Amino acid sequence: MKGTTGRLRLGTEALADLEIPLPPLAEQHRIVAKLEVLFFQLDAAVDSLKKAQAQLHRYRRSILKAAFEGELTRESREGHSDSWESINLNEFITLESGSRPKGGVRGILEGIPSLGGEHLNTDGGFNFEKIKYIPAEFFESLNKGRIYPNDIIVVKDGATTGKTSFVDNNFPHKDAAVNEHLFIVRVDPKVAFPKFAFYYLFSSKGQQQILSDFRGATVGGISRNFPLKVDIPIPPLTEQEQIVSEIERHLSVADEAEATIDAELKSAERLRQSILKHAFSGKLVPQDPNDEPASVLLKKIQSEKTPQQPKQKKRTTKAKIAASGKQLSLPFN
Template sequence: METMIMLMNNSLPKNWVISCVGDIYKILESGSRPSGGVKAFSKGIPSIGAEHINNRGGFNFTHIRYVPDEFASTVRKGKIELEDILIVKDGATTGRVSFVNENFPYPSAILNEHVFKLKVNTEIINQKLLFYYLYSQEGQKMILSSFHGAAQGGINQQFIKSVFIPHPVSEKDQIALLTRIEALLYQLAEARRLHEKIVADTNRLMDAVLAEIYPTNEEQLPEGWRLLPLSEICTINPTRPRNLANSDEALTSFVPMAAVDDREGRITDLQARPFGEVKRGYTYFEENDVLFAKITPCMENGKAAIARGLINRFGFGSTEFHVLRSTNQILPEWIYYFIRRESFRQEAKTKFRGAVGQQRVPADFLETHLIPVPFPDNPEKSLAIQQQIITRVQTTSGEVAEAQIGNTKTGTLLSQMEQSILAQAFRGEL
């Protein structure tokens, strides 16, 4: 640490200094909760914990908890105020920081025991400028250098002695630096917003194409098409052949749920396991069968794939797959793209059965669900039309996949730019 401070000192711009947060803090405290916790309370004063501080320097109030008004009135420490810097003190997200600005939605709120609030002497350092430093990669390294413990590790109040911030001496120069940081971050936020819109539009493109291909009511059907139950064009969860035999040592294809990529809709990690390990207690399927995740949240996320490249043309996988085996008059892709539609998954979600967290799509939902089929009474013509349409869909799918890869790279660059701005700011290079 001393070597790092010396290096920082040697590269400081003119009229800059390095301050130890341990020397300039005024308040460093955490809050508390009533004995027995807060689950029993549905109203009162918001209790802010580590789960409410996100990794972007802000808040996530999706699952807010409360403490009774009477308890809050007796609390002396941990009351949230404007311009507080909040720091997660333990657990998996130790070191995350957020800043309480005028947009904080609660006029009165308190911290629980897992979060520090920090205030410093603003005659020495601007409070928000310090927040940006603590949010930066360098600031995070300094905070986490004091991390201790294993199972539920964290930081204690001594961590501030290990945090050193380089900054301009004068208040005027600090405000000027803060203004430059926020102007650049605003522009970056606008770029992020546009990027997120592009990502959303890209992700919707395939759904738009599939909605056009698969009309779901009689009025929209092209001439010669019919709506048929899935059970008429494929076997749902076909039984394993009674005469299936193999040596227990023979390698057999295996597909755990994690091996199916929910974005690409394909098996990305086809495994090979001894037949003796998988022959009982798993789902059986064959080459060209369509696998459809039936359990939440895998189903909603879009885990589905066509089983291909199987050893000896059969395999086993997670018990949380439904298997759809098409007849020789239907292409597997025709079923696969149909069940990959967002609207199909949303409808399947309404048919869930089972306890929360273990809900599943029942097989009878698949059996009775209607799918449009071109010219079902003319198999040769039907297959030709299916293939023509599938070829077009696959071309679009490839283009969407390329766009998604580009979107991912752009998102990574935008995230790196944020930290680059902060690094330059605290080197005096803005």
């Protein structure tokens, strides 16, 4: 299959050369009927799995909501209900962004990883496919934009503005930086446990507050003032760590369930292809020796075809029209 503009194209010659296994017409009807039954059942199973995926997404959001309303640690907080206070994010963080060398990073195939918005995942982690690099000398010259453990990374502009990820101990690069499209939020650990602050910014409430600073139309984004729009409920540090532990315990259950669902969805697609393979190799339905072979039916169809003579067009010359001497008039009155 070729295309002149980089697109794949199926030519008529290639299509004409395709060979299709053709069972008797009666068997074709049995195959189609069986396929429809099996695919109906398979589609119902896939639909149930996708609904379960959506429920897991809602479950994750509900866990974060409960966490920052104090529900996950209510029992351990008996007698200390007034120990939480709302603190503006701007009061206990530093904020910085990154940059890239003049002229960009195209063509730089090695060096220090430079992360952009496309490298943040929706689950709070990172995607290191198609990573870009900056020269080591440029990285060494940076005063801002270097990534360190416990940093919170926030997309500052574009379609994924507000997307948030956390740099934990599993981050694979010792040296890395952000580009000019990301903010680094660095938390004062004397006020807030960094991962506690991350989970709040990652929650629906935190995302809503971050995006309240969104401005611009074509390529909008958030400004350096977005922390002023974010107020975080802050319990004592020991309770913050307990909350993070509870969040991760619940989320790990959801992650295991989602991994099972993903495996089942892939299995369903493999089963679909296996059903089709059986259908077109004569193994899906019983074969009846009394069925009329497709080759016999094709011969009948060919014998019934008769060549049709093309109709001759009437030839009317302008001279004949003029000779009639009649003119066409319209009844305007």
